[in-house]
Amino acid sequence: MLKAEYQQRGPVPQDVIQAIEFEAPELQADEVLLELQASPINPSDVLTLTGLYGILPPLPAIGGNEGVARVVSLGSNVTGLVEGQSVLLPVGLGTWSTHIVAPAKKLIPLPEGADPQQLSMLSINPPTAALMLSEFADLKPGDWVIQNAANSAVGNYLIQLAKLKGLRTINIVRRESLIQPLQDIGADLVLVDGDDLPKRVRKATDKADIKLAIDAVGGAASNRLADCLATQGTLVNYGMMSGEAAQVSSANLIFKDITVKGFWLALWFQHASNEAQQKLYNELAMLIATGKLSAPIDKVFKVADIKEAVAYAAQGERNGKVLVTA
Numbered sequence: 364m365l366k367a368e369y370q371q372r373g374p375v376p377q378d379v380i381q382a383i384e385f386e387a388p389e390l391q392a393d394e395v396l397l398e399l400q401a402s403p404i405n406p407s408d409v410l411t412l413t414g415l416y417g418i419l420p421p422l423p424a425i426g427g428n429e430g431v432a433r434v435v436s437l438g439s440n441v442t443g444l445v446e447g448q449s450v451l452l453p454v455g456l457g458t459w460s461t462h463i464v465a466p467a468k469k470l471i472p473l474p475e476g477a478d479p480q481q482l483s484m485l486s487i488n489p490p491t492a493a494l495m496l497s498e499f500a501d502l503k504p505g506d507w508v509i510q511n512a513a514n515s516a517v518g519n520y521l522i523q524l525a526k527l528k529g530l531r532t533i534n535i536v537r538r539e540s541l542i543q544p545l546q547d548i549g550a551d552l553v554l555v556d557g558d559d560l561p562k563r564v565r566k567a568t569d570k571a572d573i574k575l576a577i578d579a580v581g582g583a584a585s586n587r588l589a590d591c592l593a594t595q596g597t598l599v600n601y602g603m604m605s606g607e608a609a610q611v612s613s614a615n616l617i618f619k620d621i622t623v624k625g626f627w628l629a630l631w632f633q634h635a636s637n638e639a640q641q642k643l644y645n646e647l648a649m650l651i652a653t654g655k656l657s658a659p660i661d662k663v664f665k666v667a668d669i670k671e672a673v674a675y676a677a678q679g680e681r682n683g684k685v686l687v688t689a
């Protein structure tokens with residue numbers, strides 16, 4: 364058995380983490396031994412290794428925050444689960460481990476036959492995309508939403524969820540090769556970022572009033588989205604991929620009365636009712652299980668190769684998510 368452990372944080376994420384041998388602790392009556400099927404490496408995992416994320420686990424820690432695993436054996440009191448079954452892991456467990464011991468009551472059984480790799484990405488990015496579409500603007504079918512880092516997993520989910528709601532998306536990317544793949548999943552407009560972005564957006568949308576801009580990048584890219592917004596539009600900053608502070612010009616704040624907000628799923632969990640959380644997750648799980656919602660996967664690495672996996676995930680211009688498996 365191997366786990367990807369880090370004893371310190373540092374600027375080069377792959378330098379601080381390594382796969383080390385461990386022996387599974389003896390199962391308690393209410394616990395389950397699981398074998399990892401898939402767990403993504405998200406930007407938040409990389410930021411956790413570098414020490415820049417909003418919440419940091421005590422050290423030493425095991426990397427990874429979400430995923431899907433198969434039941435290997437059950438504690439003597441566990442009911443409702445069977446060996447071989449796939450379950451969703453609770454968020455924050457430390458998932459980059461070939462084997463995981465978890466309390467049975469925290470495991471969510473997954474539908475038979477659903478793709479475990481796609482479901483391993485359910486807990487964080489799909490609800491983020493869904494909530495940013497529903498919580499910040501009163502959008503009607505036909506309205507436009509603009510987002511950058513549109514080829515990210517969140518970006519892919521947002522395009523598909525917007526389509527299901529009848530919304531139209533303007534998707535900003537960093538390279539032309541992404542235009543076709545994003546159009547294939549339902550993007551209405553895909554544009555490569557650049558200084559003249561607002562002009563190109565106005566032309567392509569026939570000067571549409573854009574009420575919502577969704578920003579994963581920060582820095583000057585935030586203001587390019589704000590420049591595209593209608594008067595009293597809202598810019599939601601939810602990521603810091605550029606590593607720079609989100610910038611919005613005084614002209615956008617004063618003359619267009621733009622609202623700038625942040626979004627962090629972790630805070631939403633703190634105030635959303637259990638009922639609201641369950642409803643959202645049930646809907647998203649169903650969409651993923653039926654193939655209506657997905658994100659591209661670039662590469663799958665073994666826990667044993669965690670350094671390579673983290674280095675690959677931390678670099679830009681990937682063709683999808685990096686997953687870790689046993």
Ligand SMILES: NC(=O)c1ccc[n+]([C@@H]2O[C@H](COP(=O)([O-])OP(=O)(O)OC[C@H]3O[C@@H](n4cnc5c(N)ncnc54)[C@H](OP(=O)(O)O)[C@@H]3O)[C@@H](O)[C@H]2O)c1
Pocket residue numbers: 405406407487488491512513514515516517518536537538579580601602603604605606626627628629678679680681683684
């Ligand atoms: N606030 C929240 O609650 C919350 C929840 C989930 C995710 N997030 C954030 O959402 C963002 C997307 O997450 P994800 O898992 O969907 O990402 P992902 O699939 O790993 O994709 C990363 C994206 O970032 C882009 N990117 C990387 N470096 C960049 C740079 N310097 N400038 C501009 N774009 C850059 C990539 O574009 P290229 O392909 O061109 O490199 C790609 O589109 C991340 O910032 C993540 O932390 C936030």
